[in-house]
Amino acid sequence: MPLIVQKYGGTSVANPDRIANVANRVMKGVMDGNKMVVVLSAMSGETDRLIRLARELSEPPDPRELDVLLATGEQVTVSLFSMFLRSQGVDATSLLGHQACIYTDRAYGRARIIGIDTGRIKELLKKGRVVTVAGFQGVDEGGNITTLGRGGSDTTAVAIAAALKADLCEIYTDVDGVYTTDPRVCEKARLLDRIAYDEMLEMASLGAKVLEIRSVGFAKQYRVPLQVRSTFSNHPGTLVCMEDEEMEAIPVSGVAFSRNEARVSITRMPDRPGIAVRFFQPVAAANIVVDLIIQNTSVDGLADITFTVPKADLPKTLEIVRGVAQEVGAGEVLSDESIAKVSIVGVGMRNNAGVASRMFKALAGAGINIMMISTSEIKISCVIEDKFTELAVRVLHDAFNLENPPPKRAKF
Numbered sequence: 001m002p003l004i005v006q007k008y009g010g011t012s013v014a015n016p017d018r019i020a021n022v023a024n025r026v027m028k029g030v031m032d033g034n035k036m037v038v039v040l041s042a043m044s045g046e047t048d049r050l051i052r053l054a055r056e057l058s059e060p061p062d063p064r065e066l067d068v069l070l071a072t073g074e075q076v077t078v079s080l081f082s083m084f085l086r087s088q089g090v091d092a093t094s095l096l097g098h099q100a101c102i103y104t105d106r107a108y109g110r111a112r113i114i115g116i117d118t119g120r121i122k123e124l125l126k127k128g129r130v131v132t133v134a135g136f137q138g139v140d141e142g143g144n145i146t147t148l149g150r151g152g153s154d155t156t157a158v159a160i161a162a163a164l165k166a167d168l169c170e171i172y173t174d175v176d177g178v179y180t181t182d183p184r185v186c187e188k189a190r191l192l193d194r195i196a197y198d199e200m201l202e203m204a205s206l207g208a209k210v211l212e213i214r215s216v217g218f219a220k221q222y223r224v225p226l227q228v229r230s231t232f233s234n235h236p237g238t239l240v241c242m243e244d245e246e247m248e249a250i251p252v253s254g255v256a257f258s259r260n261e262a263r264v265s266i267t268r269m270p271d272r273p274g275i276a277v278r279f280f281q282p283v284a285a286a287n288i289v290v291d292l293i294i295q296n297t298s299v300d301g302l303a304d305i306t307f308t309v310p311k312a313d314l315p316k317t318l319e320i321v322r323g324v325a326q327e328v329g330a331g332e333v334l335s336d337e338s339i340a341k342v343s344i345v346g347v348g349m350r351n352n353a354g355v356a357s358r359m360f361k362a363l364a365g366a367g368i369n370i371m372m373i374s375t376s377e378i379k380i381s382c383v384i385e386d387k388f389t390e391l392a393v394r395v396l397h398d399a400f401n402l403e404n405p406p407p408k409r410a411k412f
């Protein structure tokens with residue numbers, strides 16, 4: 001009997017009617033002879049509401065207690081969903097993260113799954129139950145409730161699929177699958193029928209929130225067949241899978257963007273060994289992830305350094321960096337929150353020359369100034385002014401002709 005893990009996002013379970021709609025899909029899966037594990041998110045807007053509520057009483061909220069609070073969002077949907085299935089004569093049992101034995105480390109708010117004991121889920125499946133698991137949450141070894149970070153229900157679903165060796169993991173959302181770029185920003189965005197794990201990893205890490213990055217990492221590591229599709233249509237969606245020659249022939253497969261970063265510049269730093277580490281070591285020790293870094297050395301033995309960090313970490317970063325700047329006798333510390341990062345992604349970039357210059361030409365043609373550039377084997381990112389984000393996405397989409405499917409190659 002095939003085993004399918006399905007995950008439904010916040011908009012898919014936003015109200016009782018939609019919960020019933022999801023239940024009908026799941027019942028069809030059962031009728032078709034599948035064993036089903038269903039992972040649910042909180043109703044859309046609920047996690048944000050809970051965060052606001054916490055902040056009204058305490059800023060910043062205590063991380064342990066915040067996770068206890070946030071985990072309630074998913075508790076509501078799994079219980080309502082299982083209740084409805086039972087009323088329809090389908091035997092369903094809901095499990096919270098700790099009941100499903102999803103073990104994590106203790107990094108509240110961004111915990112990592114370190115293992116899943118699938119015994120209880122398997123026992124329930126054996127009894128013919130539909131098992132409904134609360135997404136986004138787990139438990140640490142001290143028995144504390146943890147959450148996995150925003151969008152974390154995707155990770156719950158893929159991790160369970162990997163642990164159960166499921167035949168398929170389906171991520172149901174509010175668009176038909178993975179597009180060449182966010183269809184809400186570019187109306188010419190084209191639905192992809194397949195995308196390589198590595199491309200999806202880059203797209204997710206560069207801002208495409210259709211899949212949470214860790215979920216893609218798990219899917220790649222454990223070769224979980226991952227299908228992204230819509231709760232509101234019957235379109236088969238997008239398969240996230242291993243890359244093949246056809247994918248490698250296309251230089252660019254997608255455009256991603258992120259408005260979550262801020263830029264920090266330190267001017268006139270002494271240009272000698274050991275200075276960069278003085279700045280970046282305490283930043284790393286504060287668990288702040290630095291993204292792009294640029295250093296310019298001038299003739300007078302001084303250097304300027306510019307880097308980006310998540311916007312939420314800017315105040316802490318400035319506090320650290322200003323302290324070090326004073327100690328080492330650097331000039332000013334400046335920051336800018338009105339930036340965005342646009343990126344092009346494609347496994348085919350590895351063997352196609354001229355991709356970067358095509359990107360820079362397209363941005364220049366639209367009068368968009370590039371502030372920082374970063375490249376890896378399969379992506380190029382540019383930091384630009386925030387107000388140009390949508391324009392940049394559209395211009396790049398056009399420049400790489402992403403609207404049109406690539407021509408089919410003859411097979412030999």
Ligand code: ADP
Nearest residue numbers: 009010011173174178179181182184208209210
């Ligand atoms: P869910 O609540 O179902 O987890 P999310 O809001 O987290 O849904 O993710 C789906 C959203 O991701 C879409 O509504 C879309 O706006 C956005 N998105 C960004 N980039 C892409 C892309 N390349 N393809 C599809 N959707 C994308």
Ligand code: ASP
Nearest residue numbers: 041047136150151152153
């Ligand atoms: N409810 C959580 C969030 O809004 C997790 C998820 O939906 O995946 O981020």
Ligand code: MG
Nearest residue numbers: 009151209210
């Ligand atoms: Mg999501």
